[in-house]
Amino acid sequence: MTELNIVAVLSTTISPIDGLQDIYTVSICPDIQGVPHYIGHPDTKEIVEQLGAVQAPSKLFTGLQPGESAVCVPIQQGKSTRATEGFTTPHQGVVLSDLSVRIMTRIDAENPCIFCGGRMLVGKMHCPSCGAC
């Protein structure tokens, strides 16, 4: 596995900008020491800060650039009070086992294919649209 360039810790897999995102769940949270987080939920925030993430200067996550990854720590389905109450209450206690850890990586390259204008993938020489290399 290639080393991840983790630039953000998020409470969910949000993608405010267009791009191809590769998202997968991991069982062990990667090192997020010093990584800015954009989490408002108090318990989740406490957990990620215990893991070394730091409060981002802005509450607004502006998205991933090609090759960048975010660690997303949503509360696992069924463990959130959202299902029954329609929202997550700030009083809901969360421990690490309640969170799933998902890695979201932006895999489309900055520049489109020079032949067909299609999306290129980071680190790949072939165009997935036209096959040019």
Ligand SMILES: [Zn+2]
């Ligand atoms: Zn192409």
